[in-house]
Amino acid sequence: MTIETTVVGSYPKPPAEGTTFRLRKTLHALERGDATPDDLEDARNELVREVIAEQEAAGVDIVSDGQARWDDLVTPFARNMAGFEIGGLLRWFDNNVYYRRPICTGALEWRGPSSVEAFSYAHSVASRPVKAIIPGPVTFAHLSVDEHYKDHEKFVLALASVLAQEAFELEAAGATIIQFDEPALLGAPEDLDLARRALEVVVADLGSAETVVATYFGDAKRLGTELFRLPVNGFHLDLVAGPENLELIREFPSDRRLQAGILDARNTRLEDEGVLAGQTDRLTEAVGDNLRLAPSCGLEFLPREKARAKLELLGRISGRVGA
């Protein structure tokens, strides 16, 4: 039997050792005035084609564009809506990775899609389904500063209505799976009910697209099985940073899909295939056909070759490649 596989989102931008790092070179050249925005677009498109091809070659069933055009999860959206300014650098959760914190200084308004063009390009060059990925409203709020609403609930719900339009446009552009990243929810169990109401807003106008809430960098113990009442079709749980998620999976609802993050996307050590196969068997016993395998989080924390090796291992575990 084969088990479906996917990625959580990001993918390393640097190429394999010894190859020209075109994206970085082009960005430097653009700064010096030696390249044009079109050159940058070409470099980004080339990277997107590469990362999709690598995922497909490794046997990933549902791919992503590797977030190759983004510096982080939130600023591409914050830059494109009315009401946000972009602030200073902050640590990205517990990683040695930084993002610029959006500062909400006015009423939030959708000014057109932020991620649809990027999705459409990936969709056009992939031969497998491409997952559309956007930040969830609670995480977006936690990663930002609210100087306008001065009320967490209002801020989250305002974000939700903007993200709803984004999700709607993504589905209209052909997205069949839309993932909402909510890593900050793990540390904010008091926001779970707010997350439910906000996500109801986000998914309200969607048709048949499958929806997923992704949590990573820890366990959902403090949320408990209440997490699974969020109005989406599936959940990503990080089983590496959050081994205690295995407890929750025992009570995983039979009508939802489990995207299980079983490979460590933040360490280069390659997992033992036998151990992973055993873990996969136990997950199958718990959730049956509703299992989808994935790395623990986005793969951008790894060098390119290591990310690729992890995906190839995932492919072998799923039984699809090399069986």
Add this chain to the structure above:
Amino acid sequence: MTIDLDGPGLWTTSVGSLPKPDYITKARSRFARGEIDRDELLQLERQATREWVEFQDSIGTDVIVDGEQYRGDMVAFFAEELPGLEIGGLVRSYGNRYYRKPIATSEVVRDKPITVEWWEYAQSLTEKPVKGMLTGPYTICDWSFNEHYDSRRDFVLDLAKVIRDEALDLERAGARFIQIDEPAASTRMDELDLVIEAMQVVTEPLTAHTITHICYGDFHNAYPKMLDIPVDQIDLEFANSDFSLLETFGDDAFTKYIGLGVVDVHTHALEQVDEIADGIRRSLKYLSPDKVFVDPDCGLKTRTVDEAKAKLINVKKAVDVVRAEL
């Protein structure tokens, strides 16, 4: 130990790194391509070090740094010299910035001094004290991949012994100020005890004035527990949060020497003397001047040489303004 510096306090220093002049950046890439040899690169690195030490001397800096002209990044520099750590592939830290993240592949040990020759060289150029600059064990662990150790604690404590031995050699060479940077220390509150345990290993045998620099973290949760880190001084960023950390000191007094970051290292914009002086004055409501070292928020290596010099000059001018009011 007593810090043995002149004046009423508000001593000026830098956090560590200073920008590399163009000729170093070019020489480093030529060296990487095999176009120049190590000796040629070394001569240029010594020249740049001398220029930075002379600049700091010329503006009256109290505690001098060597500017780390010979370091790539603060973890890789040590990883390259330590058996057990290998240099890994490129990973992104933010925007278009990437670094080579080391990988622990076997037990990490130290087989020779790493920074002592550079410290001796810099100290030979000035009468002022030059800081010994080390990266802390927790940060080296946190910013490396681990393919060898069963636990992070095992990895961190091996690194602590390595950094302790390096610090002891710096002290034997004459260093009176030794900074052990732990920018990662505020990353995970549940590991602050490990940061403290490792720093205890490093500083326990030292008599020098010990400093640690911490940045980008969940400061409000880490304080005041952070004061348990066994060093004489903690260096913190204030400018990039408009000095909002100070309010925390109202509830729990800051009990150590402090390194007060008063200019933002991530902006090209030059802070004016008045603005910096005002920040220092606000800080003195919570801190005693004879416990305060004034510096930029963080290493200045991401700025241009001219931007960094302008910032350091304005920091010194602002300190002079406030010192005159004491």
